[in-house]
Structures are given as structure tokens and as C-alpha cells.
Amino acid sequence: MHLGNLASLTLFLPEIAVTATILLLILVHVAGKNRQSAAPALLSLAGVGTALLLVALQPASPARSLFEGMVALDGFAIFFKALTALATIVVIFMSMESRELASRSQTEYYIFLLSVLLGMFLLAASTDIVMLYLALELVSIPSYLLAGYIKGRESSTEAAMKYVVYGATASGVMIYGFSFLYGLTGTTQMAEIGRALAAGKAPLPVYLASVMVTVGFGFKIAAVPFHMWSPDVYEGAPTPITAYLSVGPKAAGFAVLVRFFYTVFATPDAVAGTWKLSQSVDWPMLFGILSAVTMSVGNLIAINQKNVKRLLAYSSIAHAGYMLMGFVLLTPVGLKAILFYLVVYLFMNLGAFYVVILVANGTNSEEIADYSGLGSRAPFAAISLAIFLFALTGIPPFSGFIGKVYLFAEVINRGVYWLAVVAALNSVVSLYYYARIVKVMFLEDPKETTEMPVQAFPRAVISLLAIPTLLLGIYWEPVARVAANSVRLLAF
Amino acid sequence: MLNFVSSIDFSNPYFSVLILLVIAIAMSVGFVFLSQALGPKRYDRVKYSVYECGVEPFTSASVRISVKFYLIALLFILFDLETAFLYPWAVLFRQLGWFGFIEMAIFILILLAGLVYAWKKGALDWQ
Numbered sequence: 162m163h164l165g166n167l168a169s170l171t172l173f174l175p176e177i178a179v180t181a182t183i184l185l186l187i188l189v190h191v192a193g194k195n196r197q198s199a200a201p202a203l204l205s206l207a208g209v210g211t212a213l214l215l216v217a218l219q220p221a222s223p224a225r226s227l228f229e230g231m232v233a234l235d236g237f238a239i240f241f242k243a244l245t246a247l248a249t250i251v252v253i254f255m256s257m258e259s260r261e262l263a264s265r266s267q268t269e270y271y272i273f274l275l276s277v278l279l280g281m282f283l284l285a286a287s288t289d290i291v292m293l294y295l296a297l298e299l300v301s302i303p304s305y306l307l308a309g310y311i312k313g314r315e316s317s318t319e320a321a322m323k324y325v326v327y328g329a330t331a332s333g334v335m336i337y338g339f340s341f342l343y344g345l346t347g348t349t350q351m352a353e354i355g356r357a358l359a360a361g362k363a364p365l366p367v368y369l370a371s372v373m374v375t376v377g378f379g380f381k382i383a384a385v386p387f388h389m390w391s392p393d394v395y396e397g398a399p400t401p402i403t404a405y406l407s408v409g410p411k412a413a414g415f416a417v418l419v420r421f422f423y424t425v426f427a428t429p430d431a432v433a434g435t436w437k438l439s440q441s442v443d444w445p446m447l448f449g450i451l452s453a454v455t456m457s458v459g460n461l462i463a464i465n466q467k468n469v470k471r472l473l474a475y476s477s478i479a480h481a482g483y484m485l486m487g488f489v490l491l492t493p494v495g496l497k498a499i500l501f502y503l504v505v506y507l508f509m510n511l512g513a514f515y516v517v518i519l520v521a522n523g524t525n526s527e528e529i530a531d532y533s534g535l536g537s538r539a540p541f542a543a544i545s546l547a548i549f550l551f552a553l554t555g556i557p558p559f560s561g562f563i564g565k566v567y568l569f570a571e572v573i574n575r576g577v578y579w580l581a582v583v584a585a586l587n588s589v590v591s592l593y594y595y596a597r598i599v600k601v602m603f604l605e606d607p608k609e610t611t612e613m614p615v616q617a618f619p620r621a622v623i624s625l626l627a628i629p630t631l632l633l634g635i636y637w638e639p640v641a642r643v644a645a646n647s648v649r650l651l652a653f
Numbered sequence: 654m655l656n657f658v659s660s661i662d663f664s665n666p667y668f669s670v671l672i673l674l675v676i677a678i679a680m681s682v683g684f685v686f687l688s689q690a691l692g693p694k695r696y697d698r699v700k701y702s703v704y705e706c707g708v709e710p711f712t713s714a715s716v717r718i719s720v721k722f723y724l725i726a727l728l729f730i731l732f733d734l735e736t737a738f739l740y741p742w743a744v745l746f747r748q749l750g751w752f753g754f755i756e757m758a759i760f761i762l763i764l765l766a767g768l769v770y771a772w773k774k775g776a777l778d779w780q
Contacts, residue, residue, distance in 0.1 A: 184763060190770065
């Protein structure tokens with residue numbers, strides 16, 4: 162059911178909460194004298210916390226269309242809103258701890274961070290291509306600013322510059338694709354575009370448009386061959402932002418990829434929960450190749466990295482490849498696997514980055530060589546980093562394993578064996594470079610022997626990230642059920 | 654060849670457009686090469702200058718422009734658009750009533766926060 166503007170407002174409360182927090186932060190910034198006070202961080206924590214609570218209270222069914230068909234309120238949107246809000250809260254904790262950001266203006270940083278969050282809320286929910294583009298830019302533009310937030314550092318400025326150039330090109334190509342879709346169908350509503358494409362026959366322009374749109378989404382999720390920006394941006398950006406970009410916008414990118422392709426290029430079948438591809442494009446093959454190439458390139462280049470942030474950047478590319486496996490066949494089961502993996506990935510990847518921040522605070526370095534002897538210098542940090550890294554590899558007792566099982570299972574059930582074999586080989590490769598960090602931490606002699614005590618607060622946050630990473634490897638049923646329930650997309 | 658010719662749909666209404674396109678491309682490209690091949694070539698100082706007529710260039714064209722111009726331009730667009738929204742609202746003011754008034758007040762207050770921010774940040778100072 163389409164809701165009007167006024168009726169939609171009561172179902173738009175999380176977004177309103179985030180917007181109100183952003184406006185409040187602007188006023189705080191103008192009024193406040195102390196640029197380094199912790200007030201903006203606490204204020205944004207309260208704002209995002211409220212938004213998360215409001216998201217949890219939102220009704221998932223029946224699926225509703227807000228603002229005359231601009232955004233959807235369905236289980237899928239609610240899932241991604243909760244996921245991105247959770248990631249933002251963890252990143253705010255990280256930013257409070259990070260020493261890189263201590264000298265910069267705090268309030269503006271959180272204004273940008275919350276703007277990205279607002280963009281991700283809208284991106285996961287948008288059902289109109291104009292709204293989609295607007296939301297994508299709302300995610301992108303503050304991300305450029307955040308990547309270059311440490312003004313004096315050359316690598317940070319370089320990161321922002323590269324990000325802007327790549328981002329502008331990708332979104333330009335994408336909106337050109339949108340213009341084709343609009344020209345072919347005469348509507349900006351994704352559901353109506355889908356219906357028009359299913360009825361008519363215009364294969365060549367549709368191919369062209371879908372490829373162009375894939376460029377824009379591929380840039381957001383950093384899939385090969387649109388990944389070139391990510392290593393430099395991830396290395397140069399402040400570490401909390403690197404962590405944010407590798408989880409938040411990536412999740413939102415997957416959300417929009419799934420929603421767009423489902424509503425535009427597939428039609429809901431009579432049987433509940435299954436979808437039928439309406440175009441003659443060989444999507445499974447196309448996305449299968451994209452997935453295989455993405456994970457292989459990410460993993461193979463990660464082997465040679467000496468900087469932890471760069472290594473995690475390539476590993477993040479590889480993980481986008483794994484997650485694309487769930488997208489290959491456009492089935493609800495595969496989709497559920499992506500959603501589940503994103504939850505698991507949020508905890509393990511943010512956890513790994515949190516430890517990287519703590520180590521950088523202690524040693525002023527992000528080189529893997531400087532992690533030597535961390536096992537004796539800061540046992541808590543070293544052991545938790547080892548947990549996160551083994552989880553990222555996908556070794557059995559950890560949650561990453563269960564995530565991968567779901568992704569592999571669907572591909573194997575549908576008979577795409579070659580992709581499963583490629584992914585399995587990639588997991589073996591990834592074990593090498595993740596385990597190398599663990600080896601440096603525990604088996605190599607430390608260059609310095611001074612202890613690096615971890616304060617109580619970071620200890621608590623790391624535990625909050627490590628416990629789900631361990632627990633979801635043993636008892637994952639509730640999260641898997643939530644993911645399965647969230648696969649329901651708005652469709653009418 | 655014969656097969657190809659017989660496959661062309663001459664009765665298609667767009668066929669004349671195709672012919673027009675071919676002739677247009679051939680003419681525009683052809684004249685470039687024709688003038689190259691047939692035209693007289695006499696080079697002197699006037700021909701080598703940037704403009705054969707008009708003012709002599711006296712500095713480089715790439716001048717550094719103060720970033721403040723862009724700031725002002727951005728702010729101008731923002732508040733110009735605000736007025737663009739205000740006009741239709743003003744015309745329908747009586748019909749929209751209090752609902753329209755409150756809605757517009759919220760919109761202007763949000764923009765006002767932005768103006769205060771820009772002001773305090775010194776975006777309006779020309780120093």
C-alpha cells in the first residue's frame with residue numbers, strides 16, 4: 162500500500178531521529194567552544210541508539226511503501242537499518258578511542274558519520290531510482306570528506322582525492338544507466354520498471370543499462386573490477402573510517418544491489434518466496450564470474466601486503482566476493498546467506514579494526530612487522546585479534562565458518578560446483594595471510610618489550626565484538642531465522 | 654552482398670534517417686579532408702597567433718581563483734532554491750493553512766541552521 166507524505170512520517174521515525182541528531186550537532190558545533198570535547202560523540206551515540214531502538218520497534222509486515230512510493234518499509238529495509246546503525250555505534254566507540262582523530266574537530270566528524278548513516282538507511286529502503294541515486298550520493302559525499310579527515314596527512318588527502326574521482330565516475334555511469342531505464346519504461350519506480358521490462362522486448366539497451374548500474378553498485382561493494390579505489394582509500398583514511406567503509410556502505414551496497422536486481426530484473430513467482438528472472442540475461446554466469454574474480458583478486462593480492470590496513474582492505478574485497486556467491490542465483494536462500502554473512506562480518510571485521518586502532522595507539526604503526534611479540538606485550542589484544550582473524554578465515558568454531566557454510570551450501574545445492582571449488586581454494590589462500598599475522602604476534606620476538614595495557618573500556622568493546630564472533634559459531638539459529646525472515650522484499 | 658541488400662527494409666520510416674545520417678557524416682568528415690587537400694597553405698605570424706582577430710592574449714588562461722567564490726556560489730544555490738520552494742507555497746498559503754505554515758517553518762529552520770553554521774564558520778567573510 163502506498164502511503165502519503167504525512168501518513169508516512171510516523172513510520173519514518175528512525176530517519177527523523179538521525180536527522181534531528183545531525184541538526185543538533187550542527188548547532189552544538191556552532192555554539193561550542195571546545196573542539197575536542199566528548200559531548201558530540203555521546204550525543205551521536207544517543208541519537209544512533211534511539212534510531213536503532215526505533216528501527217527495532219518498526220513493524221516488518223505488512224510491507225509498506227512510504228512517501229508515494231519513494232522508500233519501502235519491509236523486513237529487508239529494517240534488517241539493513243539495524244545492521245548499519247549497529248555498525249555506526251561500534252564505529253563511534255572506535256572513533257572515541259582513536260588517537261588519529263584526537264586533534265581534529267570532533268563535531269563535524271560525527272555530523273558526516275551520521276549523514277552516511279542516514280544515506281544508508283535510505284539506500285537500503287529506496288524503491289525509486291531517483292531516491293536511490295540521492296541516497297547513494299548521501300552515503301558517498303560525506304564518505305569522501307571522512308576519508309580525507311586528517312587534513313595534514315598526505316595519504317589521507319590522497320585517499321579522499323582518489324575516492325572522489327572513482328566515486329564520481331561510478332555514479333555518473335550508474336545514473337546514465339538509470340536514464341536508459343527511464344527512457345525505456347517512462348517511470349522511475351523500480352517495481353514499475355520491472356513490470357515494463359518483463360512485458361516488453363528491448364534486450365540490448367537493457368543489457369547496457371544493467372551493466373552500467375552494476376558499475377555503480379560494484380563500486381560501493383568494492384567488487385572487482387571496480388575495486389581499484391579501495392586499498393588506497395582504506396590505507397589513507399582514518400582507521401575508524403576504514404572500518405566503517407568496509408562494513409556500513411558495503412552492507413548498504415549489497416542491500417541496494419539485491420533490491421534493485423530483484424525488483425527490476427525478476428518478478429515474484431506465484432509460489433511464495435521464489436523469484437523468476439524476467440530477462441534472458443545469463444545472470445548466474447555473470448555474477449558467478451564477478452564473484453570468483455573478486456574473491457581471487459582480493460585474496461591473491463592480500464598475500465603480499467605489509468600494512469595491516471591494506472591487508473584488511475584486500476580481505477574486504479575478497480569477502481565481497483564470497484558474499485556475491487549468495488547473489489549469483491537470486492534465490493531467497495542465497496539472499497539469506499548474504500544477510501547472515503553480513504551480520505557475522507560486521508562483528509569480526511569491526512573487531513579486527515578495533516584491535517588495529519589500539520595497536521596503532523600504542524606503537525604508532527600499522528605495519529605487520531611491528532605486531533611482533535604482541536602476544537606477550539598485550540595478550541588480550543593479541544588473542545582477540547587472533548579470534549577475529551580466524552573467524553575471517555572461516556575456521557570451524559568461529560562464526561565466519563557458519564556464514565561460509567550458508568553461502569557455499571546454496572551454490573552447491575544449485576549445482577554451480579566450479580564456484581564452490583574456487584571459493585574453497587580462496588579460503589585456503591586466505592588462511593595463509595591471516596595466520597601470518599597471528600604467527601608474527603605470537604611466535605616472533607618482540608622489538609620492544611614494554612607492556613601495552615588495554616584500558617577497561619576498549620576491553621569491554623572488544624569483548625562485545627568477540628563474544629558474538631564466538632557465539633554465532635556455536636548457536637546461530639536465531640540470527641539465521643531473523644535473516645530468513647528479512648528476505649521478504651516489498652513487491653507490488 | 655545480394656543477400657545483405659535484400660535483407661534491408663527500405664520501407665522502414667527510419668531508413669531515410671539512416672541515409673541522412675550517412676550523408677551528414679560523410680559531408681562533415683569529407684569537407685575537413687577536402688579543405689586540407691585543396692586549400693592554399695600560407696603561414697605567417699598572424700596565422701600562428703591564438704586569435705587571428707581580437708585582443709592579444711597577455712597572461713596564461715589558467716588563473717588561480719579563490720575558493721571563496723565557490724563557497725559563495727554554493728550558498729547562493731542553496732538559498733536560491735529555498736526561494737524557489739517559497740514561491741509556490743506563498744501562492745497557496747491560504748489553502749494550505751497552518752499545516753503548510755508549520756511544514757515550511759521546519760524547512761526554513763533546517764536551512765537556518767545551515768546558514769548559522771556557514772556564518773559562524775566564516776564562509777561569508779571576504780578576508
